[in-house]
Amino acid sequence: MYWGQSLIHELTGKQRVSTGISPSGPIHLGNLREILTGDIIYKSILLDGKEADFIYLADDMDPLRKVYPFLPESYKEHVGKPLRDIPAPQGRGTYSDYYLNPFMNAMKSLDVKPNVIKTGELYRDGKFGKITEKVIEKKDEIRKILETISGRELEESWFPYNPKCSSCGRINSTTATGYMDGKVSYTCKCGHGGESDIYRDEGKLPWRIEWPAKWKILNVTIEPFGKDHGTVGGSYDTGKEIVEKIFDYPVPLSLIYERILLKGKGAMHSSTGINIPAEEILSFSPPEIVRYIMARVPTTRHIEFDPALGFLNIMDEFERLMKLEQEKKTTDEQHWIVALSNAGRSYDTVPDYRHLTTLVQIYDSEERIRNIMKKEGKEPDPLILSETIGMARKWVRAYAPESSKFVLKGKDDPVDLSEDEKKMICLFYNNLRSVEDWEPEKIHECARESIGASGMAPSDGFKTIYRALIGNDRGPRLGFFLSVIQKEKILARFGAICGD
């Protein structure tokens, strides 16, 4: 049974899947696993014939933790302020929106359409007010839960609500000094003191309390999260206890997902620079493949992502699977994987990516490539083709191994050939001139005959031809390769070599 299906199979009643990412930096492929796992589960529930909805929380009330490597030193003064109160590193708007917006676009192209909720707005609208009253009322019980389960001791001055200083704007430098009628009084390290209204965005609950509070006020029933939260004594453990004992709400079903590693580099983190931003991966990978990468394996397994040849293999695997699906030969499990890889557009028009990586190295013109594919009997959706051509170009430029790249030699470029090799090339050249139909098979046959007639071993003959054309011992399948290049161009090159 498909992993997504077995997970949700026994659930009853309407489900609400919740995910969230703190928009503190560029969102990368590793972070994408959170939201895609949520989306896969949400859609699995629907596919299983049950009711569900899907929310995404942008935690823009979270404070900036530190000056990340990608930020200017001047951001030091913003450390401790909520992300939604900090200016964007570039351009206008807020820090949180600056990183959130590109991510939203990425989500859209991945066909992930949750109900987006900004945590800051929940605070602003007083949604956390009532539950915060309860938290403060039961603060001793909560303290005990946190201390017992997480095994750490809280400071004497600990208070389950962090007021935001109305003077310096930080929420990590205040100390609560009292509570009365929905207002928390505080003093701040900046010297200021005041009151913070828990029914407004004048402070926030600490993470370990905010999380279960969100479950309760948003009626969450299932939530995926990274393994770091799932560790013993971690925030899921304490959240579970708090939500049940204090908030009287059943703990949501947990779904712990493993990390995504970059092949040969290690786990993806925004801070280490080992990562591929979401926009970047979508610049060379069709969205279906990004979904497929997450959908094909259970969440408990780590994923090693190889953007070079490994990516091409995943592409092939996916295209093969698509073909099976079209022929209705998929197993139940494969069928689910196909359904969950869908990015909201028609699959049968996704073009042959590997093929395109060769074509884009020969032609700049999209029109040309389109015509060639047409001649081969493939007619992908024009829009998708054009998009995928751009992706294949990007892949060749940025990720392809050297062995997968080539440059067609110019007519008069020098080439080092022995007498025998030259003789064979010229024989091929002469034979090629009489080839009427400029088609892969005909050309290939012509090459074989010419090599044979020259007395060279086939493998040496092909190497020689590639050397003359691209200065390399290997190249794309010869017949196909020459067929997509103008005959005159090929003849001109060989003619020049033969002194014709």
Next chain:
RNA sequence: GGGCCCAUAGCUCAGCUAGGUAGAGCAUCUGGCUUUUAACCAGAGGGUCAGGGGUUCGAACCCCCUUGGGCCCGCCA
């Protein structure tokens, strides 16, 4: 110190929440097609399922232990 995941053919992995004769792709070898950016077709060889113990008529699968590897674990998220 604690937790999660992984260990199955040379390589990458499936099979483990149905316990019932060990699988796929690639690689290798044979035959066909007188190579081709990891070509295609037909076939073959290849495994002490990391090791040990337990449960069972029967274990890759369930339980315990050991070994090796990956990741996570103050606060904050």
